[in-house]
Amino acid sequence: MPFSAARCLVLLFLLNVVDAGRLLTKIKERVRHVQLQKAKQHLLTSAASGRQPLQHVKEGRIHQKLDHFNRQDVRTFPQRFFVNEAYWQSPDGPVFLFIGGEGPIYEFDVLAGHHVDMAEQHGALLLVLEHRFYGNSINPDGLKTENLQDLSSQQALSDLAVFHQHISQSFNLSHRNTWISFGGSYSGALSAWFRGKFPHLVYGAVASSAPVQAKLDFSAYSNTVGLSLMNEAVGGSEKCLTGVREAFSVVEAALMGGNVSQVAVDFGCCQIPKELDDKIELMQSLADIFMGAVQYNEEGVLMSVNEICGVMTNGSGAHEAEMEAYNRLVKLAQIYHSTSEEPCLDISHEKAVKDLMDTSLHSGRRAERQWTYQTCTEFGFYQTCEDATCPFSGMVTLAVHTEVCPMLFGISQHSLPGRIAFTNTYYGGDNPSTHRVLYVNGGIDPWKELSVMQGRTEEGEEAETIFIEDTAHCADMTSKRVTDRCSLRKAKQEIEKHVASWLKTAAQEKTA
CATH class of the missing domain: 3.40.50.1820 (Alpha/Beta hydrolase fold, catalytic domain)
Known part of the structure; x- marks a missing residue:
């Protein structure tokens, strides 16, 4: 075993599961x-x-x-x-x-x-x-x-x-x-x-x-994020969750109502989400901000649940409740951009799929393609929002998540329940x-x-x-x-x- 000095000071943090968005x-x-x-x-x-x-x-x-x-x-x-x-x-x-x-x-x-x-x-x-x-x-x-x-x-x-x-x-x-x-x-x-x-x-x-x-339709993920946004022990509240629901409802209505150009400007998108797949990417990205705040709460990244709920409940009373919630979500997205190195929010579904199809190793630091394969063959873990209790957008469905399995690997969507069942039988669930x-x-x-x-x-x-x-x-x-x-x-x-x-x-x- 040859000695190796620390070639690079990069830590693989102990939080591992690669997430949907x-x-x-x-x-x-x-x-x-x-x-x-x-x-x-x-x-x-x-x-x-x-x-x-x-x-x-x-x-x-x-x-x-x-x-x-x-x-x-x-x-x-x-x-x-x-x-x-x-x-x-x-x-x-x-x-x-x-x-x-x-x-x-x-x-x-x-x-x-x-x-x-x-x-x-x-x-x-x-x-x-x-x-x-x-x-x-x-x-x-x-x-x-x-x-x-x-x-x-x-x-x-x-x-x-x-x-x-x-x-x-x-x-x-x-x-x-x-x-x-x-x-x-x-x-x-x-x-x-x-x-x-x-x-x-x-x-x-x-x-x-x-x-x-293993779980094919992991709707409980988004539901738990919602409950955590209400958890007063970490700075959540019912008002916070209500504001999140209202904001996503308004964004979704705007996208479906044809007001896509204004939405793209408001949320700093790299592209105008004209295609349905791009609209879904945007909704998933906005949900990711809250998912990240909950999953990595108080780790010094982005904002904690307490801070994110502070933004979502800081109303001026100058607008209708729904528009006020929308504006708070816009503010939250702006805060995310200000703390990241991304010039804009990339919501191109075509680019996302193209990246997953890339089979070059990129110095051995890639993980998305491999993990996507494991979700298709063993685990599922698809964080859907079709359940009525989900605080985000119902546009993020199981069908949307699983369409990559046949597209990337030739794995039929119909075969997924059986694959998940085998994993649970093999390990005990x-x-x-x-x-x-x-x-x-x-x-x-x-x-x-x-x-x-x-x-x-x-x-x-x-x-x-x-x-x-x-x-x-x-x-x-x-x-x-x-x-x-x-x-x-x-x-x-x-x-x-x-x-x-x-x-x-x-x-x-x-x-x-």
Whole structure:
């Protein structure tokens, strides 16, 4: 494993699921940038205390089979990983495996985060493995449709099993080394599934904001965003949600009534949305602003729920209620533009599809095409707005989301329900038969709807779920911060207790 210095200070933030709208994806990129700054500060603090953990990070490659389930297929791809030995109490210390999701991994995945804090406490060897077909773990022709058939969560779990064997041989590990896996969002689901499918390899798993239930029509996402906009604990209100509903109703009426040119000017669009597909792109982009505020609440990106509701309820009383709500939404879009580097709001559906059809790798940093393929073949997760409780535009339908499956990959829309059903049968949906898996969820996180929420008792153990009433997506995965809410601090302490308990129990079993 050749040594690698930090070639680029870019953090793959622990919030992973690639979302439906392009604007929401851009917001996520900004979240990553903010986390980068925090990671830099974390390393500066470590250096000031005399520790240089970066010097202990090594990069490696393992040649994985493209198809673990076909012995005649000898094709391989290079899979990247990082190891941090800074805290490892060799030879019997535990192993903390952070599982990569739908994006590239970086050195910081073994340098910053709550799992790293716990690794230092328990003397653990830190690992992160990049997910196949993401980042640099892909062959040059990997994005071609005929080659994407080797991209699946089942293959990814087999990669983890082979990686476990590789690391065990490289570091001369034995049964005395207890493995704990960690992940958030999609990689959180992988963490839970790895423990479920390979319980002899990983002793316990932390699954943060993990959507373990596949769902074709994920209408609950938008509904939960609406409920979060009403949640007074994070600055929401009924007035806020009412204003959002009114604003979207007026925008939709304007688009359908032919007043598209004025709408395009008001919201700073790059194009006039003359085609229906472009109008839908605009409605999705406006919804993304609220989705981003809820999903990444208080992460220092865009605005928090409290701030966004402040804009949506700050009325002058000079106009009709509906137009006032429309103007507030315009103001919100202006604020977004002022904080982004985008000159205008790109609402071209044709361009969006063209980008998804692009099979070039772009330095291994692409993710949208791969993740879209996984939504078509395994998960769904389509954030629709056809339900009457959705606060946004009913133009965003399941048919609109799923039309890309046959267009991009030749996957019939009619086949999607069966594919989703198979995933839930294979893994157990939101009632998986998993033991020693800790499911952590935030109260305003829309993805909690597809995770394990109910406390379960197995073999006399306490329920292995943690619910943080007033936090968002994967909030528990960051290192401890002075700005953490009281509920979040308590949740992190509970996670630490679970991990410590697992390690203690494992040690007792090995000496029995």
